[in-house]
Amino acid sequence: MLVIGIAGGTGSGKTTVVNKILQQLNTEGVNVLSQDNYYHDNQHLTLTEREMLNYDHPHSIDFELLLNHVQMLKNNQTIEQPVYSFVTHSRTGDHVLVEPKNVLIVEGILVLSNKELLKEYDLKVFVQADSDERLIRRIRRDTQERGRDLQEVLHRYQTTLKPMHQEFIEPSKNHADLIVPNMKHNTVAIDFLSTVINNTLKKVH
Numbered sequence: 693m694l695v696i697g698i699a700g701g702t703g704s705g706k707t708t709v710v711n712k713i714l715q716q717l718n719t720e721g722v723n724v725l726s727q728d729n730y731y732h733d734n735q736h737l738t739l740t741e742r743e744m745l746n747y748d749h750p751h752s753i754d755f756e757l758l759l760n761h762v763q764m765l766k767n768n769q770t771i772e773q774p775v776y777s778f779v780t781h782s783r784t785g786d787h788v789l790v791e792p793k794n795v796l797i798v799e800g801i802l803v804l805s806n807k808e809l810l811k812e813y814d815l816k817v818f819v820q821a822d823s824d825e826r827l828i829r830r831i832r833r834d835t836q837e838r839g840r841d842l843q844e845v846l847h848r849y850q851t852t853l854k855p856m857h858q859e860f861i862e863p864s865k866n867h868a869d870l871i872v873p874n875m876k877h878n879t880v881a882i883d884f885l886s887t888v889i890n891n892t893l894k895k896v897h
Contacts (some may be wrong), residue, residue: 749856
């Protein structure tokens with residue numbers, strides 16, 4: 693199994709890169725695990741308390757479970773991936789059954805920041821984007837898709853997102869084998885990643 697870690701700051705375009713790769717591939721052989729589904733389940737807290745948590749710190753991620761799931765898939769075992777709601781800031785209680793495939797993509801802002809997870813990747817990718825561009829994308833996503841208030845998004849960006857990016861996310865790109873600048877349509881990097889994955893899929897068949 694080929695395991696690829698794809699990280700980058702909030703709004704850097706990680707999901708876009710993943711989707712472009714999938715568009716070029718036979719997606720039958722590819723699984724994508726998103727860090728977004730592995731936030732700790734904080735149901736014991738009130739909604740107000742959950743809203744106050746720092747979701748950009750590595751401590752907010754259940755890396756133990758994510759690591760366990762990556763290792764299970766590599767060992768040809770099926771996993772039950774939790775489903776997380778950004779509206780309630782907690783897991784929904786539902787699960788998605790994920791069966792092992794030939795390629796596994798693990799994506800999220802902090803997936804290159806965990807030492808144990810780093811050992812599981814065959815290829816590590818960091819998607820780079822200008823901080824202003826990332827903020828604009830974050831505002832757009834949080835206000836349109838997650839029902840957030842503009843002031844809340846800006847406040848969170850200044851108090852947690854920016855400092856966490858500088859402390860944990862930006863340094864994690866030092867672990868990357870490939871850095872993808874995402875300010876323009878980067879076909880070369882996408883083609884390269886698609887070729888690497890395709891070659892792996894061909895070897896399996």
